[in-house]
Amino acid sequence: MSWSPGPRRTDILRVPLRLITPRRNIASVLKVAWVIVLWIGEVGVFWRAAAKCQFPVHLDGVPSHKVVLIGDPQITDPYSYHRRGVLQWVTEFYSDLYMRRNWRNLMKRRKRNRVDTVIFMGDLMDGGREWEDDAYVSIADVSDLVIQSGCQRYLEEAKRFKNLFVAPREDVKFIYMAGNHDLGFGNGVTVARQDRFAAEFNLPNQIFDMGNHSVVLLDTVSITSQDANVRAAVETLLNQVQDTQLPRILLTHVPLWRDDATDCGPLRQASDTITQGNGYQYQNLMDASMSTRLLTTVKPDLVFSGDNHDYCEIVHSYQANGERQATEITVPTFSMAQGLLRPGVILLTLQNPLDTNAPSLASSTYSRSTCFFPDQVNIFINYAYIALITIIIIILTLLRRHKTQNVYRMLKRNNNAFRLPLHLLPRRDPQNSVAERTLNLHHNDSDDEQASDDSDDGFSARRSRFDARATSGIFVAFRKEYWALLLRDVSEVAAVAVPFYVFLLVWNRFR
Known part of the structure; x- marks a missing residue:
């Protein structure tokens, strides 16, 4: 070759x-790689977070009533950050999207998380108190919107809120608490705002039974007003509170008073605790005297509050037919736009068999779990x-x-x-x-x-x-x-x- x-x-x-x-x-x-990353960031992490949210069960074979407590959704509007145009639209879009998909992922697991009642802990809208009922008001200084009826804008925002939180079933009961962003606080509250809230959502003061527990819903943002007409409804309800054999739960938007050094527990994300403070249409805590009055009048075993946007768990001691204690839990915000990196929700299971001589909450008639959602800022x-x-x-x-x-x-x-x-x-x-x-x-x-x-x-x-x-x-x-x-x-x-x-x-x- x-x-x-x-x-x-x-x-x-x-x-x-x-x-x-x-x-x-x-x-x-x-x-x-980008397709995988985007699917994980927009779908996967939210599904995984919802999968971890489960109602606890502490008594096998006993009927239960499952409650979702949502703190301060406070949907973003032109009064939130005083932004305009596209920037305002983007802020509203992403904050709404965050709450919408967390809510739907949570509700879609209804076979395991069959919800009976949903309680919103106040501050449904960020600027609810600002949309006045006067004939026409100019809001051109805070948005690109034209001059329009304040009442009409309030109704539009209320509809937007309800579209975010759609009931998974017709028999699910929604209960709405009034917050300082809905009505104002103290002397800033008006009867017109109270009536508007009651007409669009529900009465801000109620007593009802839920899962063999007595629940007292109080409008604590109005109780310190100097206007007797504003205080009338909450004062009337406090006078109607009677002793009951059922364990009692108090729902208040503003947390009850505590010492500044009181620790909020390991689930709190902020490094500080809740301390007293006040400003335009808000107050961090109820006054000490008012807190004592509410505890001794309602005699709760369990208290849920909102307003602070972060989780906090403390124990109150008070005198009512002897020494009593009540655990207060401040529900974290549900929104990504309220200063909390990982918003959350509390799942409450009520199990109180009436044939056991009405045991107290210390005898395990309730159990709860706290569920946190993804950090949207970290995803970005x-x-x-x-x-x-x-x-x-x-x-x-x-x-x-x-x-x-x-x-x-x-x-x-x-x-x-x-x-x-x-x-x-x-x-x-x-x-x-x-x-x-x-x-x-x-x-x-x-x-x-x-x-x-x-x-x-x-x-x-x-x-x-x-x-x-x-x-x-x-x-x-x-x-x-x-x-x-x-x-x-x-x-x-x-x-x-x-x-x-x-x-x-x-x-x-x-x-």
Whole structure:
């Protein structure tokens, strides 16, 4: 068999560049990675959080009444941050979307979490107290909306709130507590706002039974008003409270008074506790005297409050036919826009069999669990990190392509100077492997003799000049072509990631 020479160097240099730098493969990997990341960030983490939310059961075989307590939804409106235009719309969209999908994920697990009652702990709307019932008011200073009826805007916001929290079944009972953002606080409360809240939601003062427990719902934002007409309803209800054999639960929007050093427990996310303070239309705690009055009049075993937006659990001691204690739990906010990184909800299971001589709450007639939802801000930050990593990967890929391309150009000009790596050579018959490794051989003897006459010093000098020109070529090409190529590759990945993200937003909004 006759020997055949290896391929000429110029033939080897025609190897397609895409076989060396698989740009398309890297772009495909980035596209798939973004689809996975977005699905996890917009769907997966929320499903997982809802899956962890389970009603506790402490008495097997005993009928239970399951209650969801939602603290301070406080839907964002023009009074929240005084933003305008697109920025205001984006803020409302994402805060509503966060509550909507957490609520629906929680309710969709109805086989395990069959809800009987949902209690909202007040502050349903952020600017509810600001939408006046006067004929026409101008709100152009806080939004892009035209002059319109304050009452009409209140009704629109109330409808928006109810669309966020749709009952999973017709027999689920919704109970709404009035908060300072709904009515105001103290002397800021008006009878018109109370009537409007009662007409659109329910009476802010009630006594009712729930799961063989007596529940007292109090409008504690109105009880300190100096206007007798504003205080009339809550004072009337307090006078109607009677002793009962059932365990009693007190619902108040404003937490009861406690010492400043009182610890809120390990589930609180803020480093500080709840201390007394006040400002425009709010007060952090009920006064000490009013708190004592409420405890001794209602005689609760369990107290739920809102307003603070963060979890807090303490124990009150008070005198009512002897020494008694009541555990107060402040329900965390349900909204991502109220300063809490991980909003939450409390799941309460009431089990009080009436044939056991009405045991107290200390005898386990209730159990509860606290469920926290994903940190939406952290999800956005993770998106930013992954976007940065994506750009870095694309930049490194472009640098590699530029370097390889310039090396090829230099080799074309210096056919006799260097050898290509073996992995760049096309596959040939194994019998010709010796020829493939000898890139300096040419078809004629004169070329062979010329190549063998090159000294080591001459080779090194030419190699140095080649490296310098190749490196220089890299940066010249980098300056001229980098931004266009970077924009092209980023756009190629974004063309998949952005539409998929929009699809997930729309799906979460309307499903």
